[in-house]
Amino acid sequence: MRKIIYRKRGGLDSIEVIDCETPTPKSDEILVEVHKAGINFADLMMRQGLYGAAPDFPFTPGYEVAGIVLECGEDIKGIAIGDRVVAMTNFGGYSQQVVVQENQAWVLPEEVSFASAAAMPVAYVTAFHMLSFLGNFQVGNSVLIHHAAGGVGTAASQIANLLGASVVVGTSSSGKKDFVENQGMIHVSKEGGDFVKVCKEKTGGKGVDHALDPVGGKHVMLSYKALCSGGRLYVFGASSASPKIRTSWLAAYRMWRQTPRFDPIKMMNSNKSVFGVHMGMWDDKEVLKQHMIKLAQWLKEGKIDPIIDSTFHFEDVAAAQKHIHDRKNKGKVLLDFSP
Ligand SMILES: NC(=O)c1ccc[n+]([C@@H]2O[C@H](COP(=O)([O-])OP(=O)(O)OC[C@H]3O[C@@H](n4cnc5c(N)ncnc54)[C@H](OP(=O)(O)O)[C@@H]3O)[C@@H](O)[C@H]2O)c1
Structure with missing residues (x-):
């Protein structure tokens, strides 16, 4: 599989797309085949070394993904292989496949697209x-x-x-x-x-x-x-x-x-x-979970509707980030990882 990394602090030339091993989910994790991943302004700042909460370089950024569950750890109860999910990833979301804790993933209603879901968390x-x-x-x-x-x-x-x-x-x-x-x-x-x-x-x-x-x-x-x-x-x-x-x-x-x-x-x-x-840096994940449940309900009912500015193929991630640096986006910018 392929994933995006920030090799070192710097400009767009510090972004690379590399081949790597598919991760194996632990007992309380699922493996997600990513279809869409959201880009956030924080991702740009962490590439510049201006984001205190980021891991050491090199690392894979990405806080949010939507995709299909490929594997489940042995303790997973509420999510099954083949489910369409949206997930919060504490880094690592800019990747074709990513492991996520079960309590950070939510099964998507059929009517919600991967794009809308990835734009939400x-x-x-x-x-x-x-x-x-x-x-x-x-x-x-x-x-x-x-x-x-x-x-x-x-x-x-x-x-x-x-x-x-x-x-x-x-x-x-x-x-x-x-x-x-x-x-x-x-x-x-x-x-x-x-x-x-x-x-x-x-x-x-x-x-x-x-x-x-x-x-x-x-x-x-x-x-x-x-x-x-x-x-x-x-x-x-x-x-x-x-x-x-x-x-x-x-x-x-x-x-x-x-x-x-x-x-x-x-x-x-x-x-x-x-x-x-x-x-x-918010510690109480249960609070975030309750927010997501509320927002997913509103999304399903059509009360909120994420605005997607544009979707870039993940190999064009540098162009996607430049688009935001240039202040051109109106709404959310996504990366497309669909197989
Ligand atoms: N604390 C948190 O947990 C948290 C969570 C999410 C986001 N945020 C913060 O919220 C802000 C918006 O984040 P977002 O992900 O939603 O980004 P975004 O608004 O989708 O994209 C960036 C937009 O911000 C404006 N902007 C202002 N200064 C800019 C600059 N120096 N370079 C490029 N664009 C600039 C531009 O629009 P205009 O110039 O037209 O306004 C640009 O289009 C960011 O500061 C981000 O760090 C914080």
Whole structure:
């Protein structure tokens, strides 16, 4: 079988596709023939050496796959050979075949495609975790979403609208305005748009209830300013540390240096909360499992519908990552591993 590895920290030339042995599942694992795998922005950052939770080089990235079960370990009860599944992989998903723990895989209803399924675990679980689980989202709440046209951005807007949002403000490159508006958001261009002002204007001067910030650096304080009293800010990324294909230590340092250190007393007086969110470091897998069950039900009922920007053959993984670095994606980018 073949899999993708990052040979070393660096640009797209550090990506290789290699032949390797098929892994054997342990007693509590299944072997999945991967048909589609999701690409996440974190995959790009870990290639650049900017992702603390990544394994040592060389390694195979990939957090999510959808495919068919080829083998089951002896203790597997709820999944059988031949089942169509979606799975969370803690790395290793960029591979023709991957072993997964049973409690990280879910059998797919027939009507859900491998593409929709592979687009779901990271983007939708992250958005749901922030808005619903941590955020206790209420009907009529308002939301600010950055990178609104991306994987998490489109998932968050669908979930917010499903949960009865009154206002959803989304920022992105100006060329994605129509796309963002078609997703049910009020668009603010990140080139010169003033999202704090728009959030206040659209909420009668109060500010939004939830702000999702994956940008980091000084941007975080602007998102905090866009909140109403009682509002919640979720800091869940640092895309400003990664402006180019190759690692920029200056940009990474600037992001870290400019990220605000919040004063709990000021937060108390303004009744605002700040959550740090890293799904890869979330320990209680049962919580994630419950999120997936809820989201799979919504997917089956057609209440959410992952937006697929494009699907690249896995041998073209460098082009797929370049597409995201170039900020061209509107929705999720997938890798095709179908045999
Ligand atoms: N903490 C967690 O558990 C977690 C989980 C999932 C995702 N995230 C974070 O959420 C953010 C979005 O992730 P995603 O996987 O959904 O990615 P994505 O939004 O599908 O793709 C990247 C998009 O982000 C925007 N962008 C902003 N700065 C960029 C840069 N420096 N280089 C390239 N694109 C940039 C671009 O759109 P525009 O320029 O048009 O906005 C681009 O199209 C990332 O920061 C990621 O690390 C965090």
